[in-house]
Amino acid sequence: MLEALKGIASGMKTTLSMLKEPRDTYPYPEKRRELAPRYRGKHMLAVDEDGHELCVGCGLCEAVCPAHAIRVVAAGAEGDRTVSWTERYAVDYEVDLIRCIFCGMCEEACPTNAVRLTPFNELAAYDRRDMIAKKDELLAPPVRR
Amino acid sequence: MVVDAAATVGIDIPVYCYHQALGPLGACRICLVEIEKMPKLMTACTTAATDGMVVHTQSQAAEKGRRGILEFLLINHPLDCPICDKGGECFLQDYVFQYGAGQARFEEAKIQRHKEYPVSPYILVDQERCVLCQRCVRFMGEYVGEEELLMDGRGVHTVITNVPGIPLTSPFSGNVIDLCPVGALLSEPYHYRARPWNIEREDTYCSQCPVGCSSSVTGRDGQVVRLEGRPTPGQWGWLCDHGRFTYDFGAHPTRLTEARLDGEPVTVGRAAQVLGQRLAAVVREHGPDAVAVLTGGSHTVEDHYALRRFADEVLGGSRAGLVKPVEADLPLALLGTFAELDQSDTVLLLGTDPYESAPVVHLALRENVRRRGLVVKALGDRHLLRDTLAGEEWVVEPGGMAAALAAATAGVSEHPDARLAAEGLAPADESLVRLGQALMEPGALTVLWDGREQDLAPALVALARARGEHPTRVLPTFGPRNWLAAARVGIPTDYETSRRILMDAADGRIQVLLLWGADPVRDFPDGDLAARALERCPEVYFGGVFPPDGAELLAGVLPTAAWAEEAGTYVNMEGRLQTGRGAASAPGQARPTRNILQAVARAYGTPLRKLDEWDPYEGTVDDRLVLPPLEGSVRPVSPPPAAESGFRLISGLEVALTHDPSEVAARTKEDRPARMHPADLADLGLLTGSGPVELSSGDRSFRVGVRGDPRIPRGRVFVPRGLRGVPINRLGGIAVAVRAVEEVASR
Numbered sequence: 001m002l003e004a005l006k007g008i009a010s011g012m013k014t015t016l017s018m019l020k021e022p023r024d025t026y027p028y029p030e031k032r033r034e035l036a037p038r039y040r041g042k043h044m045l046a047v048d049e050d051g052h053e054l055c056v057g058c059g060l061c062e063a064v065c066p067a068h069a070i071r072v073v074a075a076g077a078e079g080d081r082t083v084s085w086t087e088r089y090a091v092d093y094e095v096d097l098i099r100c101i102f103c104g105m106c107e108e109a110c111p112t113n114a115v116r117l118t119p120f121n122e123l124a125a126y127d128r129r130d131m132i133a134k135k136d137e138l139l140a141p142p143v144r145r
Numbered sequence: 146m147v148v149d150a151a152a153t154v155g156i157d158i159p160v161y162c163y164h165q166a167l168g169p170l171g172a173c174r175i176c177l178v179e180i181e182k183m184p185k186l187m188t189a190c191t192t193a194a195t196d197g198m199v200v201h202t203q204s205q206a207a208e209k210g211r212r213g214i215l216e217f218l219l220i221n222h223p224l225d226c227p228i229c230d231k232g233g234e235c236f237l238q239d240y241v242f243q244y245g246a247g248q249a250r251f252e253e254a255k256i257q258r259h260k261e262y263p264v265s266p267y268i269l270v271d272q273e274r275c276v277l278c279q280r281c282v283r284f285m286g287e288y289v290g291e292e293e294l295l296m297d298g299r300g301v302h303t304v305i306t307n308v309p310g311i312p313l314t315s316p317f318s319g320n321v322i323d324l325c326p327v328g329a330l331l332s333e334p335y336h337y338r339a340r341p342w343n344i345e346r347e348d349t350y351c352s353q354c355p356v357g358c359s360s361s362v363t364g365r366d367g368q369v370v371r372l373e374g375r376p377t378p379g380q381w382g383w384l385c386d387h388g389r390f391t392y393d394f395g396a397h398p399t400r401l402t403e404a405r406l407d408g409e410p411v412t413v414g415r416a417a418q419v420l421g422q423r424l425a426a427v428v429r430e431h432g433p434d435a436v437a438v439l440t441g442g443s444h445t446v447e448d449h450y451a452l453r454r455f456a457d458e459v460l461g462g463s464r465a466g467l468v469k470p471v472e473a474d475l476p477l478a479l480l481g482t483f484a485e486l487d488q489s490d491t492v493l494l495l496g497t498d499p500y501e502s503a504p505v506v507h508l509a510l511r512e513n514v515r516r517r518g519l520v521v522k523a524l525g526d527r528h529l530l531r532d533t534l535a536g537e538e539w540v541v542e543p544g545g546m547a548a549a550l551a552a553a554t555a556g557v558s559e560h561p562d563a564r565l566a567a568e569g570l571a572p573a574d575e576s577l578v579r580l581g582q583a584l585m586e587p588g589a590l591t592v593l594w595d596g597r598e599q600d601l602a603p604a605l606v607a608l609a610r611a612r613g614e615h616p617t618r619v620l621p622t623f624g625p626r627n628w629l630a631a632a633r634v635g636i637p638t639d640y641e642t643s644r645r646i647l648m649d650a651a652d653g654r655i656q657v658l659l660l661w662g663a664d665p666v667r668d669f670p671d672g673d674l675a676a677r678a679l680e681r682c683p684e685v686y687f688g689g690v691f692p693p694d695g696a697e698l699l700a701g702v703l704p705t706a707a708w709a710e711e712a713g714t715y716v717n718m719e720g721r722l723q724t725g726r727g728a729a730s731a732p733g734q735a736r737p738t739r740n741i742l743q744a745v746a747r748a749y750g751t752p753l754r755k756l757d758e759w760d761p762y763e764g765t766v767d768d769r770l771v772l773p774p775l776e777g778s779v780r781p782v783s784p785p786p787a788a789e790s791g792f793r794l795i796s797g798l799e800v801a802l803t804h805d806p807s808e809v810a811a812r813t814k815e816d817r818p819a820r821m822h823p824a825d826l827a828d829l830g831l832l833t834g835s836g837p838v839e840l841s842s843g844d845r846s847f848r849v850g851v852r853g854d855p856r857i858p859r860g861r862v863f864v865p866r867g868l869r870g871v872p873i874n875r876l877g878g879i880a881v882a883v884r885a886v887e888e889v890a891s892r
């Protein structure tokens with residue numbers, strides 16, 4: 001009986017002593033971890049000062065992606081209304097965030113520095129279809145609060 | 146040449162300007178190699194390989210030479226690979242990656258030129274990306290003989306351009322897209338469409354005419370987006386633009402994508418079930434003769450096999466026939482090959498202008514004329530030769546080709562069959578004797594024939610027999626594209642069988658007519674008979690890709706998968722079997738013919754067994770149909786129709802107009818399909834050289850757009866066969882009245 005109480009006390013000693021120690025976990029979502037600026041999270045598509053998309057729809061990110069998570073459909077600008085800074089642009093740009101392994105190869109392959117991985121990592125959804133990021137979504141990158 | 150010698154042992158030497166079909170030029174110097182005992186680097190494409198020659202293709206000196214050439218090429222190159230359509234399949238990218246320097250040393254501003262501007266509805270030029278190899282210029286100018294691309298300027302300012310203000314119109318212009326090693330000549334319809342890594346590219350054969358050119362089809366997201374030429378042994382991989390740019394026909398708005406039964410849309414499964422039950426009831430009551438099957442010769446060999454077994458085994462021996470746009474039957478024993486054409490000493494164009502009816506064969510003829518002096522003769526009811534194909538021609542009265550050929554043969558040969566064929570004909574005059582002499586020349590003769598004039602068949606047999614051991618070969622330029630598939634599986638391909646079937650249908654002796662890709666009202670030479678058959682036959686069902694003329698008379702429609710939507714075997718005009726693969730998916734409810742027929746057979750109660758185990762190549766020799774021996778007697782050729790006053794109707798086949806409906810190829814589709822001599826047009830008051838006319842014969846008439854063509858003799862109107870909305874097969878006689886009509890605001 002005494003032995004048992006001793007055991008409990010010694011176990012609780014560690015537990016109780018830890019109460020005074022600083023915390024390693026964060027009370028998400030009230031408090032969030034500070035991430036490195038080059039953390040590889042969700043993608044974004046960059047736009048230049050004039051509002052032209054940097055992506056020209058070359059498909060190199062698609063080609064290099066080891067998880068086949070990217071799909072690019074290119075088109076030519078109609079008339080003078082250029083979407084990107086040149087004639088060619090991506091009409092469709094999709095990243096399947098379930099497939100993506102966040103390796104950053106697309107970012108590295110992009111000749112125009114259009115696709116970038118942001119530190120945004122709050123990726124959750126109720127429907128797996130919502131996990132496919134469309135172009136509009138990527139052009140308006142979410143910021144972590 | 147050293148490049149070719151190296152290629153035979155699997156050593157790759159880079160080339161830009163060299164192409165075997167065009168011959169050596171030595172313009173680009175990318176092919177530098179080191180040859181022992183030669184003081185400097187040599188161009189492998191202009192140096193003949195000789196015995197004992199030692200060539201180093203990978204030596205330091207050779208690689209340094211190439212690196213230098215590539216550095217020069219990149220001086221003014223825009224390097225806009227990310228937006229260049231050739232990115233990923235570009236020989237400049239490949240060679241720079243393989244041999245080039247990693248870093249540019251040229252820091253000055255690059256020369257800017259015209260970028261991605263159209264030189265034809267199909268072709269874009271980007272002058273900045275050009276490496277000035279001149280392949281395109283030489284192909285158009287020397288090989289095709291239509292100088293539509295030029296080099297302009299000197300030195301670093303040299304550019305590729307069209308004749309200012311004049312777009313390319315040659316039907317072979319699309320080949321320069323394939324020929325250009327870089328992204329300087331681009332396909333407009335494919336512009337920005339896809340990349341080599343996000344497409345499916347499969348070997349196939351063009352489906353638009355019986356030449357069946359080898360090609361690769363590109364599919365993206367289930368749609369066909371491009372067709373490219375694909376070199377195979379013995380073929381350079383040329384395509385004509387009619388074939389190249391009709392790739393999208395499967396997605397055309399008029400394409401059949403849903404099944405219909407008695408006018409109502411139903412599922413394919415339901416339609417097949419009802420058809421099976423109805424067929425079973427009809428055969429039970431009236432026997433298998435009350436059902437007949439007509440194929441249009443556009444489906445694959447496998448599909449034709451299923452169709453034949455369906456008629457034989459399920460229906461219990463119903464008749465099957467082929468609907469083709471011409472009335473004559475080719476004696477299959479005479480069927481020739483392209484290889485034989487390349488060996489021939491003389492070629493005879495018989496009523497056909499291959500430039501129009503089998504375009505890539507025109508290129509083969511031209512190459513043979515240029516390379517080894519092939520002799521070209523032509524016999525027709527219009528001028529068949531053109532600037533790019535010279536020879537000697539005989540223009541005879543409409544309907545007089547058979548009589549002329551028989552008389553010419555008999556005028557020179559004593560052979561009894563030649564005599565018999567020419568029995569009752571006027572003896573050959575001096576000019577026809579000259580034709581006879583040319584045709585009786587020793588050596589090999591190849592005849593290109595478009596299947597008009599039934600009597601040409603005996604005349605050709607007589608000619609072949611009269612020529613004795615000197616080979617006589619015939620290449621049929623008429624469609625449908627895959628009619629020899631019917632011959633492969635044993636469906637009769639003769640005119641008489643299909644005429645009998647249509648006669649019986651018109652007389653009410655046939656209860657159910659099954660049309661498989663067949664459009665008899667539009668294609669069958671006797672259009673009235675076909676129309677009567679469709680009207681009188683109680684139930685006509687159609688399986689195919691595009692609705693036939695008289696679709697409102699159909700009891701049911703079954704949409705089938707088209708070319709490039711499934712793998713399948715086609716038989717080209719040489720009788721060669723060629724299997725293409727699919728790169729797209731069939732839209733809507735369209736299903737492969739075999740699946741539909743199997744569903745019908747199940748509903749009938751007699752499923753077809755082991756349909757998929759049949760091998761179309763079984764029993765073929767060198768992938769070619771086994772030809773029957775030349776036998777049977779020759780019948781006398783009937784004399785030509787008496788000359789009449791007024792205009793006479795002549796016809797022929799033209800791929801440019803009769804290819805499948807396509808939105809891409811519609812960019813250059815001629816809307817004045819008929820042709821007349823310009824002077825005749827002027828006489829009719831059409832001073833602008835074209836306009837709508839009304840053709841009438843008896844109580845029949847129709848309107849058609851006509852344009853001037855000096856190659857049509859005066860007093861004749863040329864109207865192509867098999868055109869939608871141009872029912873020349875329902876006009877009756879060949880004597881027609883022509884009247885200019887007011888331009889009606891159309892469409």
Ligand code: SF4
Pocket residue numbers: 054055056057058059060061062072090106109110111112113114115227
């Ligand atoms: S994001 Fe970059 S690599 Fe991807 S398609 Fe656009 S330009 Fe090309």
Ligand code: SF4
Pocket residue numbers: 222223224225226227229230231232233235236237238274327328329
């Ligand atoms: S031609 Fe080749 S190297 Fe030049 S931009 Fe196009 S892909 Fe790049």
Ligand code: SF4
Pocket residue numbers: 274275276277278279280281282305324325326327329330
């Ligand atoms: S356009 Fe292409 S094929 Fe023509 S010269 Fe330039 S690089 Fe050669």
Ligand code: SF4
Pocket residue numbers: 351352353354355356357358383384385386387388389503504505506800
């Ligand atoms: S010649 Fe005939 S088969 Fe060849 S590309 Fe032209 S249409 Fe197609």
Ligand code: FES
Pocket residue numbers: 159160161162163170171172173174175176177188189190191
């Ligand atoms: S390929 Fe030899 S010089 Fe161009």
